[in-house]
Amino acid sequence: MSDSLMPHSLADVPGLRVDPVSFAELTTLRLGGTPRLGVRCATQEAIVAACSLIDGPFLVVGGGSNLVVAEGSLDLTAVILENSSVTFGSDGLVRAEAGAVWDDVVAGAVERGLGGIECLSGIPGSAGATPVQNVGAYGAEISDVLTQVKLYDRETGSVSWEPASSLELAYRYSNLKFTQRAVVLEIELQLTTDGLSRPLRFGQLAGEAGERRPVAEVRSEVLALRRGKGMVLEPEDHDTWSAGSFFTNPIVPSAVADAVRARVAEERGKEDAARMPAWPAGDEVKLSAAWLIERAGFPRGYPGEGAPARLSTKHTLALTNRGSATADDLIALARDIRAGVLSAFDVTLEPEPVWVGASI
Structure with missing residues (x-):
């Protein structure tokens, strides 16, 4: 132009x-x-x-x-x-401008022995996006370390630092998401300085729950896990042509979780039902969206070779562009999967990405 x-x-x-x-x-x-x-x-x-x-x-x-x-x-x-400055303080205070590549921020912190964001390694996107949806992985969330955010208020035109507590951070949510009330210019994090990770909380990572391990070890392990799921961007690998985890893990009443387990036991056996991932979430239960998708009849690679938009061949929570897809192809696949899980388990999956000019 x-x-x-x-x-x-x-x-x-x-x-x-x-x-x-x-x-x-x-x-x-x-x-x-x-x-x-x-x-x-x-x-x-x-x-x-x-x-x-x-x-x-x-x-x-x-x-x-x-x-x-x-x-x-x-x-x-x-x-x-494209503003990308990052500063690392010896006291563990990190400031990253919104356009900084997020994994570069994580790598820089780990190189300096700063702990707290190593479990968020390999997540694509920019630093400014992390508070918008309270980015998280492997038991850690940006809310664990976020202290304040520099915002441009779209209504008043003012620029100011706001405390993280003002963002109403929750699972994949902040009051910045969908509201367009403000634009993130810079974020501030408080990390630890002893070279150890935050207490581990996710079962796929080696070690006991609550254990703290060297940050470089945890980063390496997280990257390996993410690569195994096609969740680290690789230009030649269409399994990574995705928006990451497409659906959030649903949080449901205990009765709904029990009904899901009973349905799986009836159709797939008690042993499979006993392995159903479920985590306490206040008075409710968080389920695994990927597990539900698979049990609803959508295997990796669905709907099969030749489809322009498919589930990743490595992980059922990623919807992927195989190189020739259109947005309509991807949206049709998302609707198909969402309807299938609703029909099978009476659980409605909510998409994690922001939709522009389209909806599910």
Whole structure:
């Protein structure tokens, strides 16, 4: 897009560059149509200027790892975050600008013996996205270490640091998600400095529950686990052309969890039912979305060779673009799986990604 089509006040903003892009280039699913304008912002000031001056709706894009975007021409501007400064304090205080690659932040912390985010290794996307959906994996969440977030308030135009407690962080949720009330410019984390991980809480990681291990060991193990599930981006591996875990693990009343277990026992045997993953979640129970998908009759690679959108061949919680899919193909697959789990277990799976111009 030529500069003549850009609002003149944006043309003079330092650190801002207009770039003709498509969402297929900006997202890890490699799907989506074309925004009316793409604006790349290399500084926090450029982000604020873009958000202040753009005429019409806009979508802030970091690593694009959590977006499902419709095809075609989209009446919005893509504000692409490329501010990427990260500072590591000797006291364990880490500040990362929103456009920093998240796994680079984790790697930098681990190299310095800082603990607290090693279980979040290999997660694609940008640092600014981590508080929006309270990113988590292997028993750890960003809320465990997040102290404050620097935000641009879209309504008032103000920029300020807000404490993490103001974000209402919960399982894959914050009051930034879906609301578009503010844009994350920078995050601050408080990590430990003794070279050890946070107490381990996830069964797939070696060691006893509650054990603390060297951060480099935990990072290496997490990366190996994620690679085994196709959850570390590899350009040549279509199993990684995904939005990561597509559905959140459902939290249901105990009676529903009991009914699911009984249904599995009836159809697949008591031994399989006894292995059903279930974790306490307050007065309710968190179930495994991947386990439910498999037991509802959707194996890895569903619906089979040749389908443009398929479940990953490594992990049933990832919906993947096999190289020629459209957003419509992926959405149809998501609806098929969601309907199948609802029919089998009376449990409604909720998608984890943000949907743009489309819905499930």
